[in-house]
Amino acid sequence: MSPKTEKPLHSLVAGATAGAVEAFVTYPTEFVKTRSQFGGKREPPLTIIRETLRSHGVRGLYAGCTALVVGNSVKAGVRFVSYDKFKQTLADKDGKVSAPRSLLAGLGAGVMEAIFAVTPSETIKTKLIDDAKRPQPQYRGLLHGTASIVRAEGLRGIYRGLFPVAPIPAVRFTTYTTLKQFVQSRTRKGQALPSSVTFGIGAIAGLVTVYTTMPLDVVKTRMQSLDARTQYRNSFHCAYRIFTEEGILRFWTGTTPRLARLVMSGGIVFTIYEKIIIVIGGRDA
Template structure:
């Protein structure tokens, strides 16, 4: 009987979620966090990409286009596959981004956790901020820049890029590595805020649910998805202005229009109005709500399988 109880306790410890440590925490292996995060990021990007495409198109300068108008026009002119222009860059980048995000977040969180393995909201915010900054430099900025340029190019009468590889090679050849690191500062700000808000919301809600409704139990997939979706909802409204500035700084005409992120923000505010900072909120809201649910659900299920 004692051995059965011990085995059950060991099993619970092994499968404990990295996002909310149990009372007997066991730090996840870095390679497990990296693999599970990369898998979750790739799955999420492939499923939700059309919303990212519409959001990015809506945020470009010039004539304003409603999300539904962009959707209808793109499908009419280029077919359904037109909604996947630049998708390869986002899938690769999202896999790398999520892998780095979960790896660094788990590392920072384990450093900041108390004796019971619990992480307070301020410490979770700090861990998320560090994870966001790391992913911005290592993965997000290059993939987002390439994706944005490919989407911007796809709406031109005669597109110059023939796909992910050709587009990346052409951008690097013409602009150097700086060409794929354009908009680094707003990306770092956005990703730091994204991860800080999302992880803090997710971790706080999950710890609350586990401590009140399901003490000592694994949360079912439906609850994990719901908590992740709420985290995505909060993240959208908190970080939307940074996302708009990031998109403008990575567009094809950014070099001739903006001297930097602050100049870009100033021009948007004075020439187009403050409300312009929330352009594309609808598509991004759809994506991040789904993203929050998909990413955390896939991540935790992959961790349970490989841990």
């Protein structure tokens, strides 16, 4: 019997839905993480939350949220379709994907999502968050902000930080797939994993991703900030300046809120994806 595979359209729908839900639920942690990674004075997460609530209310914690929800929906759709396709191509005759091949499939999916979804949405989100902390913000919302950024910097402006984005999904998918296959090898053949187990595997994948890719995430945020054009020539120059001027520990700034988000998002997105795929009959027998 051939292994079950995901149908591309159903994989896209399930991934996009899971991405949108996950982005909205976890957005306040993304807001705090992004704010803490900007240059200048270091602000503890609780200080950022307290000052944001005092100045802008709960709505302030969702500055730039629409950009991330839309982008995350597209990103997750592209990510799962791409990963499933790469995974099917690289799988052995039993449908198993080794850790190195899973890493390669994840890297391929990361490149696809970085180009088509992540970098543009993350850049716009980051600039909206950076702008929101100004006394007089210049962007009136997602559409106005996007139009203003493109008008001022061109398409190149929304593709800053492209290089550090692609490897992140590779780590996440490799960890998730490896753990999932390990657990499935110890359950009855053909038996679906409980949602609690899927959530746990996804959460662990999020935890591993945070600690192994944090420097990339910090560089990405800096490259996408409002003053990046005048501060950094490219991602490597950005990393060099952070290291020499602020120290190596600066690369792990924002770890706590990012950890909270990716542990939750890993559990949420993989659980919702698996459930929707089953409900809509998205796997070939």
